[in-house]
Amino acid sequence: MAINPISPEQTFPQADRSASVEMGRRDYLSTVWRLTRMELYKLYRRRYSQIVLATLLGLVASGVVVIGFFDMSQANAPASNFAPPRCVSLHNGQQYCSNQTFSQAQLERAKTAAMQENAQSLGLPGSLTAIVTVLSINLITTLGILLLGPLVGTEYGMGTIRLLFTRGPTRLQCMLAKVVAALIYTMVALLLVMAAYIVLGMIFYPMTGEPYSYTFSFFSQADFRIMLSNALLLGLIDIVYWFTYGVMALFFGSIGRSTAAAIGGTFAWYTLEILLIYLLEFLQGVIPTGALYTFFKGVPDYLLFNNLNSLVQNRLHFLNNGNPLSSISDLHACIVVAVYLVVLVGASCLITMRRDVTS
Amino acid sequence: MKGFMCMNEITLEQVRPSVITTNGLTKKFGNMVAVDNLHLEIRRGDVFGFLGPNGSGKTTTIRMLLGLLKPTAGSICIFGLDNATHLQEILPRIGGIIEAPVYYSYLSGRENLRAFALASGMTGGTKTKRRVEEMLELVDLTAQAKDAVSKYSLGMKQRLAIGIALLADPELVLLDEPTNGLDPVGVQEIRQMIMRLAEVGKTVMLSSHILSEVQQVCNRVAILQKGRMIRQGEVRDLLRQGERLLVRMNTREEALAALTWLRSGPAWVARVELQGVELQIDAPVARSSEIVALLACQQLYPAEIRPWQTSLEEIFMELVGPEEGRNGMAALAG
Numbered sequence: 001m002a003i004n005p006i007s008p009e010q011t012f013p014q015a016d017r018s019a020s021v022e023m024g025r026r027d028y029l030s031t032v033w034r035l036t037r038m039e040l041y042k043l044y045r046r047r048y049s050q051i052v053l054a055t056l057l058g059l060v061a062s063g064v065v066v067i068g069f070f071d072m073s074q075a076n077a078p079a080s081n082f083a084p085p086r087c088v089s090l091h092n093g094q095q096y097c098s099n100q101t102f103s104q105a106q107l108e109r110a111k112t113a114a115m116q117e118n119a120q121s122l123g124l125p126g127s128l129t130a131i132v133t134v135l136s137i138n139l140i141t142t143l144g145i146l147l148l149g150p151l152v153g154t155e156y157g158m159g160t161i162r163l164l165f166t167r168g169p170t171r172l173q174c175m176l177a178k179v180v181a182a183l184i185y186t187m188v189a190l191l192l193v194m195a196a197y198i199v200l201g202m203i204f205y206p207m208t209g210e211p212y213s214y215t216f217s218f219f220s221q222a223d224f225r226i227m228l229s230n231a232l233l234l235g236l237i238d239i240v241y242w243f244t245y246g247v248m249a250l251f252f253g254s255i256g257r258s259t260a261a262a263i264g265g266t267f268a269w270y271t272l273e274i275l276l277i278y279l280l281e282f283l284q285g286v287i288p289t290g291a292l293y294t295f296f297k298g299v300p301d302y303l304l305f306n307n308l309n310s311l312v313q314n315r316l317h318f319l320n321n322g323n324p325l326s327s328i329s330d331l332h333a334c335i336v337v338a339v340y341l342v343v344l345v346g347a348s349c350l351i352t353m354r355r356d357v358t359s
Numbered sequence: 360m361k362g363f364m365c366m367n368e369i370t371l372e373q374v375r376p377s378v379i380t381t382n383g384l385t386k387k388f389g390n391m392v393a394v395d396n397l398h399l400e401i402r403r404g405d406v407f408g409f410l411g412p413n414g415s416g417k418t419t420t421i422r423m424l425l426g427l428l429k430p431t432a433g434s435i436c437i438f439g440l441d442n443a444t445h446l447q448e449i450l451p452r453i454g455g456i457i458e459a460p461v462y463y464s465y466l467s468g469r470e471n472l473r474a475f476a477l478a479s480g481m482t483g484g485t486k487t488k489r490r491v492e493e494m495l496e497l498v499d500l501t502a503q504a505k506d507a508v509s510k511y512s513l514g515m516k517q518r519l520a521i522g523i524a525l526l527a528d529p530e531l532v533l534l535d536e537p538t539n540g541l542d543p544v545g546v547q548e549i550r551q552m553i554m555r556l557a558e559v560g561k562t563v564m565l566s567s568h569i570l571s572e573v574q575q576v577c578n579r580v581a582i583l584q585k586g587r588m589i590r591q592g593e594v595r596d597l598l599r600q601g602e603r604l605l606v607r608m609n610t611r612e613e614a615l616a617a618l619t620w621l622r623s624g625p626a627w628v629a630r631v632e633l634q635g636v637e638l639q640i641d642a643p644v645a646r647s648s649e650i651v652a653l654l655a656c657q658q659l660y661p662a663e664i665r666p667w668q669t670s671l672e673e674i675f676m677e678l679v680g681p682e683e684g685r686n687g688m689a690a691l692a693g
Contacts, residue, residue, distance in 0.1 A: 012376070012378075012438040012439045012440075014452065015452075015530045015560070017527065017528040018490075018528040020486065020489060020490045020493055021481065021486075021490055021526075021527055021528045022481060022482045022484065022486040022487055022490070023451075023480050023481055023482070023527070024480055024481060024482040024483075026480065031480070034477050034478075034480070034483070035477065035478060037477055037483060038474050038477035038478050041470075041473070041474055041477070042463060042466065042474055045465070045466055045470060046465050047465055048465070158461060158462075158463065158464060159458075159459065159461040160461045160462065160463060162422075162425075162427055162457055162461065163457075163461050163475065163478075163523070164478055165425075165426070165427060166425045166426065166427065166450055166453070166455065166457070167450065167451070167475065167478040167479045167480070168447060168450045168451035168478075168479060168480050169447070169478070169480075170447055356427065356428045356429060357422070357427040357428065358422075358427075358428070
């Protein structure tokens with residue numbers, strides 16, 4: 001005997017869960033945020049992440065100690081060490097020399113100027129400039145790949161991916177949470193490193209022999225405002241730099257389903273881009289005119305490595321007057337980096353959403 | 360509502376609605392057919408045994424139910440909703456272990472539960488922490504809660520996986536080899552846990568090689584072989600089909616005479632085997648008095664006649680064949 005069909009909600013109303021189970025909000029953003037909290041919870045507790053972060057902090061601390069002892073040795077050195085080299089003993093490439101005989105007062109002034117310059121890297125605002133510059137060095141940014149590489153690869157390796165994808169959230173939400181967690185973790189890690197350097201710099205500052213000024217008058221001086229804003233921007237660029245390669249590691253981890261693929265793939269891309277730049281430069285020399293030359297010249301402007309480095313270089317131009325501006329403008333670089341990020345994140349999400357999970 | 364809705368007609372009798380229904384479910388990996396035209400039905404409150412030798416398609420089916428694999432053909436309905444379009448409404452109501460237990464080996468037992476609580480949609484606040492402690496107590500891992508899971512034994516990992524599966528108090532529980540690696544005490548505890556889940560109205564789908572356990576806890580089973588369902592039904596009906604009578608004669612000569620006569624005898628005697636002086640007769644238990652009467656007519660008087668119920672394991676071996684059945688059973692002995 002057929003009965004009027006009953007809607008699924010009437011046939012299978014959601015059964016009441018145990019009173020000890022408290023479910024959170026189920027809207028899209030709340031779910032992504034909850035998953036992000038889970039990713040950060042795992043990241044902070046993972047020994048591997050702790051070691052990478054500790055290594056970074058250790059490098060920074062060591063750097064501060066080395067600079068401190070160097071400055072101390074300079075402070076204890078005789079003033080005669082600060083005279084420019086005599087031109088008779090010039091080596092090729094040395095830019096400044098003098099055969100003049102300097103008085104003791106002149107030598108003392110030269111020593112004082114050198115010590116003040118040395119001390120800048122340990123005291124604010126110079127220490128901020130120093131740390132954001134160090135964090136933008138290519139070799140250092142590769143630590144971002146190690147930091148974020150296991151985010152996706154490990155899930156496949158351990159098999160937890162099948163548990164993650166069967167908890168309720170969509171696969172897209174799971175991937176977005178990993179991206180957001182990567183960004184937050186990168187920001188916190190780098191801000192921690194910057195803060196550590198600045199604080200350690202202040203602690204070791206007395207080794208420079210220079211008195212510390214606790215009054216920052218630079219806000220009233222245009223030069224210092226430019227320097228501070230560029231230093232802060234360079235710090236932001238460092239975060240973007242690390243995060244971008246971290247996202248690339250997520251992409252390769254999604255394709256290769258392992259941490260090895262994540263880290264290896266990203267390092268391979270990084271290396272291949274550098275080799276490609278050299279190859280294109282060589283080819284420009286081989287074919288110095290025509291459409292091919294224009295092509296060879298134009299391609300590097302769209303490589304991730306060059307665009308990230310141009311953002312760094314343009315900031316260093318204002319922080320260190322010796323540095324030339326990059327041929328790539330900030331606007332061009334920002335657009336190219338943004339496109340890479342969108343493509344990498346989008347491809348990671350698409351691959352993850354469509355594949356059969358057999359591991 | 361997007362997608363098609365699976366309507367379950369409920370008669371006035373207390374027929375339990377189907378929690379899981381598959382219709383022509385098929386999965387192919389290239390040319391290999393892992394699951395072939397599967398029609399599965401699991402009703403609310405069932406403790407459903409999902410049986411089959413290795414490679415029969417059990418895990419592939421479970422993965423399709425949970426959305427990890429996309430079916431090549433066919434449809435899946437869970438809680439009356441189409442899996443293809445309502446997966447995110449379905450999954451929060453399911454907890455499960457798929458193949459081997461999985462966890463984050465660098466986290467402790469407690470941390471694993473807290474992490475998966477967040478993934479399951481729980482708030483992560485004080486109440487969730489208390490729930491985590493409840494689960495640790497339920498699976499007897501409170502003492503080892505702080506230790507990294509990488510240091511756990513296989514049995515402890517299995518118990519942790521069960522804790523993770525039950526964390527959000529799901530309505531449907533899918534357990535793939537839940538007693539793997541457990542000692543006899545652990546196996547008994549899992550059996551009791553499954554029975555308790557059924558008592559409180561949960562639906563349990565249990566895939567296991569330990570058929571004696573399946574026989575004790577499951578009310579319905581499905582048996583797969585090479586991706587196809589070869590039998591589905593109530594356990595008691597399957598066991599009834601395997602009912603036999605054991606007739607012990609006094610001498611070997613009498614046993615041989617009885618064997619000859621019964622083999623050419625009534626049609627409702629399906630098969631007769633002789634072992635020593637004992638005859639194993641495939642016939643309904645209710646006809647035992649007829650057997651006695653018929654033998655007496657031939658001047659053969661049995662010393663003893665008793666019913667002998669076959670086990671699920673014997674039925675399984677008969678259905679899938681001795682070689683495949685042995686391979687399946689050997690998987691656990693390993």
